[in-house]
Amino acid sequence: MTTMQAVRAHKRGGPEQLVYESAPRPAPAAGEVLVSVHAASITNGELAWDATWTDSFDGTGSDRTPVVPSHEVSGVVAELGSAVTGLAVGDEVYGLIPFTRDGATAEYVTVPADALAAKPSRLDHAGAAAVPLAALTAWQALVGHASLTAGQHVLVHGGAGGVGSFAVQIAAALGARVTATASARDREFVARLGADQVIDYAGDRFEDRVDGADVVLDTVGGDTLARSWAVLRPGGTLISIVQPPNPADAASRGARGVFFVVEPDRTGLEAVTELIDDGGLTPVVDRVVPLSETRAAYEALQSEHPRGKIVIRVSEDNSVA
Numbered sequence: 001m002t003t004m005q006a007v008r009a010h011k012r013g014g015p016e017q018l019v020y021e022s023a024p025r026p027a028p029a030a031g032e033v034l035v036s037v038h039a040a041s042i043t044n045g046e047l048a049w050d051a052t053w054t055d056s057f058d059g060t061g062s063d064r065t066p067v068v069p070s071h072e073v074s075g076v077v078a079e080l081g082s083a084v085t086g087l088a089v090g091d092e093v094y095g096l097i098p099f100t101r102d103g104a105t106a107e108y109v110t111v112p113a114d115a116l117a118a119k120p121s122r123l124d125h126a127g128a129a130a131v132p133l134a135a136l137t138a139w140q141a142l143v144g145h146a147s148l149t150a151g152q153h154v155l156v157h158g159g160a161g162g163v164g165s166f167a168v169q170i171a172a173a174l175g176a177r178v179t180a181t182a183s184a185r186d187r188e189f190v191a192r193l194g195a196d197q198v199i200d201y202a203g204d205r206f207e208d209r210v211d212g213a214d215v216v217l218d219t220v221g222g223d224t225l226a227r228s229w230a231v232l233r234p235g236g237t238l239i240s241i242v243q244p245p246n247p248a249d250a251a252s253r254g255a256r257g258v259f260f261v262v263e264p265d266r267t268g269l270e271a272v273t274e275l276i277d278d279g280g281l282t283p284v285v286d287r288v289v290p291l292s293e294t295r296a297a298y299e300a301l302q303s304e305h306p307r308g309k310i311v312i313r314v315s316e317d318n319s320v321a
Helices: 125-129 132-145 162-173 184-193 223-231 247-253 266-277 291-303
Strands: 003-009 018-024 032-042 072-080 092-096 108-112 116-118 153-156 177-182 197-200 213-218 232-240 256-259 285-290 309-313
Touching: 003 291, 018 291, 032 125, 032 291, 072 108, 072 125, 072 132, 092 125, 092 132, 092 266, 116 266, 125 285, 125 309, 132 162, 132 213, 132 232, 132 266, 153 162, 162 177, 162 184, 162 213, 162 266, 177 184, 184 197, 213 223, 223 232, 223 247, 232 247, 247 256, 285 291, 291 309
Parallel strands: 153 177, 153 213, 177 197, 213 232, 232 256, 285 309
Antiparallel strands: 003 018, 032 072, 032 108, 032 309, 072 092, 092 116
C-alpha cells in the first residue's frame, strides 16, 4: 500500500483530535483527479460541520472517520481517473473540494475534475489555496443569487472577513457601489479593498447610514440579519450564508431572502480566476504554516481573529510562499 503524510481526525471533535500521521494514498475513481497538494486553506468552524464527519449535511449519513479536513486546495495534477478530459498530469490547479469528502491537509487528495480550475497565474499555491471557498461563496451570492450589476448598491456585512473581503472586491470589480461593515481597526483595510463607505459596526448603526440598498450580503447572522431588512429597497435581495432569512420579513418588505451553501463550481472559479489575473481580486493570507502544524493553525482560528486565511503549506516546492 502506498502511503502519504496527512493530518486526520479519528473521532469527532475539535482541533485536539487532529493527528499528523501516515495514511493510505488515495486513487482517483472515474471522473476524479489525484492532486499532489502544495497548499491547503482552513476555515473556522469546519470541524463542527456535519458534512466534515459524515456523508451528509445534516449528520444523518454514514460516519467517515478517520477524516482529512480542509476543503480548499492548490496543487498539481498527479494522476487522472478515467473519463477525465480537459486536464493533464502536471497541470497546476486549484479548487473547492465537496464538503462530504476528505480534504487537503494531506500530500495527496482526490477531487472531482469538475471542481478544479487552472490556478491563477498571478498567484503561488499558497495564495491560490486561500481563494476557492470564500471567493466562490461571494461570487455565487452576488452574481448567482443577486445578479448584481454596475451601479447597484450593495451592503456587505463583515467586510474584513474571508467571504466579506472577496465580496467587497468582486462587487467593486462589477461596478457596484459598495458599503461594508467592519471594526474600526479594519476600516482602512476594507476601504483599500474597494469599499466606498465603511461603517464601524461597534460605533455606528448601519441602518442610520444606509438606505435603499439593492443587495445585502450577511456573513454575520442573528441581530445583524434581522436589522438588515430595514436598509433594503422594495424588491431588493438579502442573502445570508449563516442562517435562512425570515420569509415573513421578506414579504413585509416586498424583498427576497436567500440562504445558500456554496458548492464546487468550475465555471464560477474560472470567472474568479479571470478577475485575479486581471488584477481585480487579491486573496488575503494571514500566515502560512507547515502541514505538521495544522492542529495549532485550527486552534489559532478559534482563539484569534486573523485577517485573511491561514494556509497550510504541504509541499516544500519553491512556488509556495
